[in-house]
Amino acid sequence: MSAHPQFSGGFANAPIEAAHAFRAAMTVMARPGEIRSIAGARPPKPLSQAAGTLLLTLCDPDTRVFFAGATDTAAVRQWLTFHTGAPIVEASSADFAVGTWADLQRNSNYRIGTPEYPDRSATLIVECETLAQNGTTLTGPGIRDRSQLSLPDVAVFQDNSALYPLGCDFFFTCRDKVAALPRSTQITAGS
Amino acid sequence: MSEYNFAYLDEQTKRMIRRAILKGLAVPGYQVPFASREMPMPYGWGTGGVQVSAATLTPDDTFKVIDQGADDTTNAVSIRKFFENTAGVVTTEETEKATVIQTRHRIPEAELTEDQILVYQVPIPEPLRFLEPRETETRKMHALEEYGLMHVKLYEDISQHGAISTSYAYPVKVSGRYVMDPSPIPKFDNPKLEMDAIQLFGAGREQRIYAVPPHTKVVSLDFEDYPFEATKADHPCDLCGAEDSYLDEVIMDDAGNRMFVCSDTDYCRSRRAAGHEGRLAKEDAA
Numbered sequence: 499m500s501a502h503p504q505f506s507g508g509f510a511n512a513p514i515e516a517a518h519a520f521r522a523a524m525t526v527m528a529r530p531g532e533i534r535s536i537a538g539a540r541p542p543k544p545l546s547q548a549a550g551t552l553l554l555t556l557c558d559p560d561t562r563v564f565f566a567g568a569t570d571t572a573a574v575r576q577w578l579t580f581h582t583g584a585p586i587v588e589a590s591s592a593d594f595a596v597g598t599w600a601d602l603q604r605n606s607n608y609r610i611g612t613p614e615y616p617d618r619s620a621t622l623i624v625e626c627e628t629l630a631q632n633g634t635t636l637t638g639p640g641i642r643d644r645s646q647l648s649l650p651d652v653a654v655f656q657d658n659s660a661l662y663p664l665g666c667d668f669f670f671t672c673r674d675k676v677a678a679l680p681r682s683t684q685i686t687a688g689s
Numbered sequence: 690m691s692e693y694n695f696a697y698l699d700e701q702t703k704r705m706i707r708r709a710i711l712k713g714l715a716v717p718g719y720q721v722p723f724a725s726r727e728m729p730m731p732y733g734w735g736t737g738g739v740q741v742s743a744a745t746l747t748p749d750d751t752f753k754v755i756d757q758g759a760d761d762t763t764n765a766v767s768i769r770k771f772f773e774n775t776a777g778v779v780t781t782e783e784t785e786k787a788t789v790i791q792t793r794h795r796i797p798e799a800e801l802t803e804d805q806i807l808v809y810q811v812p813i814p815e816p817l818r819f820l821e822p823r824e825t826e827t828r829k830m831h832a833l834e835e836y837g838l839m840h841v842k843l844y845e846d847i848s849q850h851g852a853i854s855t856s857y858a859y860p861v862k863v864s865g866r867y868v869m870d871p872s873p874i875p876k877f878d879n880p881k882l883e884m885d886a887i888q889l890f891g892a893g894r895e896q897r898i899y900a901v902p903p904h905t906k907v908v909s910l911d912f913e914d915y916p917f918e919a920t921k922a923d924h925p926c927d928l929c930g931a932e933d934s935y936l937d938e939v940i941m942d943d944a945g946n947r948m949f950v951c952s953d954t955d956y957c958r959s960r961r962a963a964g965h966e967g968r969l970a971k972e973d974a975a
Contacts, residue, residue: 513695513703517747520707524745527714528887528902556708558701593708613832617712617721639717639864640902642885663866667715680715682864682902 504576507540509554519555523669526678530636531645533629536676539581542573548671549596549623550577556621557584557594564592567601569625596623599650610664619681621667626650629672638683647677652687659684696743697775702726706744706898710889713900718863719831720814720897728893735768736893738791738810742772745806745889746789752778753787758795758935758952765793784955794857796878798934798956801886803903809872811892814899816860816870836868839910847915856920862908863901871907877921877935882907924949929960930967 509515515538522534541550557563563584565574575586589595589605602622611619626648633648634655647670649655658665658681665681679685694700702724709723728736746752752772756765760782768791769780781787784799791808801807813819817827820838830836839860846853859876863869871882872890882888888901901907911917922936927948934956936949948969951957961970 512700514748516700516703517695518749520703521745521747524707524710524714524887527711528900556704556711558704560701560705561708614828615722616716616719617709619712621711639905640714642904663716663719667711682715682717 503542503573504580507542507550507577508581509538512554515551516555519551522676523552523555523678526669526676527640527667527680529640529645530638530679530683531631531641531647531677533631533675533677535674536671537674542571542577544568544571544625545574545577545596546625546671547674548676549625549669551674552623552669552671552676553578553584553594553596554581557582559583559585561593562587562591564589564595564605564620566595566597566604569597569601592620594621594623596625598625603651603654608666610661610666613664616663616665619664619666621669623669623671624650626670626672629670629675629677633688635686635688636679636683637686640680641683647679649679649685652685655679655685693775695748695776696746696772697729698726698740698743702740703744706740709898710741710744710900713889713898714887714902716867717901717905718861718867718869718899720892720899723896723898725893725896729771730767732894733812734764735791735793735810737891737895737898738793738808738893739768739771739891740893741808741889741891741898742768742789742791743776745808746772746776746778748777750778750788751786752776752780753782753784753790754780754792755790755795755797755953755955756793757937758797758956759954761954782955783959784953794873794875795935795952796874796881796884798931798951798953800881801884803885805886807884807886807888809874809888809890811870811872811890811895811897813858814870814890814892814895814897816858816868831867834866836862836910839868840912843910843912847912853911853915853917859917860910862910864905864907868910869899869901869907875921875935876909876917877919879907879909879917880919922949925967926951926957926960927967927969929957929965929970931957931960931965 539550
């Protein structure tokens with residue numbers, strides 16, 4: 499381990515690795531319930547490889563990032579700042595928020611966009627213990643009939659989709675795996 | 690190849706476009722503003738589509754470009770060469786082999802699959818623009834889901850022409866919420882907007898990106914007594930005999946002779962390769 503761990507763990511070949519990572523992120527956002535591998539970054543603990551790769555793929559000085567709870571360490575902040583230059587902010591002004599579901603849930607004031615500009619909303623990157631195609635049933639755009647995803651909550655995501663076309667969008671990350679839940683998806687508990 | 694960053698654009702620009710694409714997919718049919726860049730081609734030549742393709746391509750992709758269905762027209766050839774040079778991707782003219790297809794004003798005849806991405810070049814992304822020129826007002830109309838004006842326009846079509854005369858860029862409602870301009874595709878293609886592939890729309894001059902995820906409900910606006918009709922020229926293709934494809938009319942001589950040919954050149958070629966023959970197929974071979 500070098501004396502300055504924030505300098506390591508970036509993309510070895512940024513244009514190519516970011517292109518592959520984005521395709522995985524786009525595929526899961528377009529097809530809620532799908533799980534894809536996403537890799538390239540080696541962020542400091544406790545960030546997962548998938549969450550770190552998403553941050554390197556999507557963040558730069560134009561995006562404000564909020565780290566919730568256990569993810570908000572000096573090492574994580576230095577790593578993000580060195581590799582992306584993204585400003586670190588509080589939850590209410592974040593474009594991207596990262597943390598476990600329990601930590602992210604302590605804030606309820608994430609940006610949901612405005613009626614004229616619903617795209618000006620936060621994307622939450624939710625670190626999960628497990629990620630599987632079971633549990634909650636999903637229907638809506640991107641889904642042929644129905645799909646299933648192990649969501650960490652039901653009521654909160656239902657409330658979020660009720661705000662449509664406003665609302666937050668979610669990535670779920672676990673080790674090198676990623677799934678997503680856009681606000682357009684309808685959620686029913688159980689299968 | 691090494692003179693350029695992969696796929697021409699710098700990484701920060703690609704990140705900005707990628708964030709817009711993700712928000713576009715999350716709110717199907719909503720136009721996400723993005724900071725469109727100057728591209729080495731004039732506006733109107735697909736700068737929006739090119740930027741979306743550049744942000745989407747990986748080195749493993751097989752890229753196809755069509756212009757009004759054809760692989761061999763100027764716009765298609767130049768964009769294909771652009772990405773051969775700047776991204777080093779494999780290109781193809783065969784719809785089935787392509788993973789990313791950039792299109793100007795057509796949807797390929799062959800059904801697209803889960804593994805494909807269709808990128809549209811869009812001139813005017815705002816379906817309400819010719820009814821209401823002010824962006825502040827059209828934004829508000831989308832926010833309030835106030836689409837009565839569009840139905841008035843279609844109604845006036847009927848009262849003047851006896852039918853909805855809009856034949857291309859026919860407005861659709863996406864996922865029951867946003868009215869969207871499907872780009873100037875013929876309305877024959879509108880039913881194909883509900884497909885297995887991811888559809889991304891890029892408007893460079895107008896600085897908008899929008900998207901339709903797979904299997905999303907896309908309804909062409911109409912009236913109960915004047916239902917939407919996907920129309921085409923009432924002929925078979927004179928080269929391959931296809932009766933189900935969208936046709937271009939070609940004037941043959943000064944005597945008014947004409948022929949109809951598939952606008953999708955790859956569809957027509959593959960049908961002829963499979964032995965299908967139209968009325969003028971023999972002459973064409975000679």
